[in-house]
Amino acid sequence: MNELPLNGLRDFAMAYDHGGVPAAARELGMAHSSVSRHLGELDRWLGVPLLRASAGRGALTFTPQGDALGRATLAGLREIEQAVAALRETRPAHAVTLSATPSFAIRWLLPRLPALEKAHPKIELSVQVEQRLDALDDGRVDLAIRMGRGPWPELHAEPLMDDALYPVMSPALWRTSGRPSKPAQLAGLRLLHDRDPQSAWELWRQQHGPAKLALQGGARYTSSDLVLRAAMQGQGVALARHRLAADDVENGSLMRPFGELGVPLGPSYWIVRPPAKPRAAVAAVIDWLQWQAAGLVQANTPAVRRD
8 A cells, every 4th residue: 555656646637537737636625747747656656658649739639548547546546535524524513623824813812712611611612823714715714804805705704893904003102202192203203014915104194194104124923923923022113904913002011102092994904714504513603703803892892083
């Protein structure tokens, strides 16, 4: 068994099923050249021709040996697929897997998981830090929390929370910087940048200025969590998402030098899941997420001024 060229057999089965290498490569998400290489390696390993030499660039034509191998490998892979699908269906009914971006998982979800355990002690929630949504297609993930507005083709999406942007900095940096209280004073401060375009300082400058605020300088980070951690260390002023920074503002690790001034973003967090009706445990987690979001709206959402 350990000598079988499994990659070659799988690729050959897909080429047999789809009638050609390009279609097999698309099905497998592989490069055309990789599939062709695996078929060549399989042919040499067997020592028996699987394709007729006249196949050319059109549809593949199989030798009798290739036809027999194609039918056998395809049947075997389909049987394995059915067995795996059956095993996936037997996972505990109370187990739920949720996917979220790193910053959201660390700053919003993780601190609230004890409340989920208290509300639903039988539910076992697993959290995956994952940006992609392809795991929703094959059942590895039950639902995902995503930021932005999509689109998410062939998936069901419903809004979870809105959001707002506002500057934050450490209390120590605020004091050493002369206790700034007006947006115009940003011109003399070091800015920290989130590479997420929906959290760009340009959005703040357009609404609150100053018009000549220089946006080229300052460190840039690939996650909102890193930006906020840098701000907490006194490295500069960050333009924070309220939902991710609210706990640190409340406990005093960060402060808002310009009071209630902010930039409203509207619906910004979404529950994304397959279109089929969710299992009872998944529906319970969705209800809990919405309850948590509604409670945050009532308790912590700032009054966002547009002037």
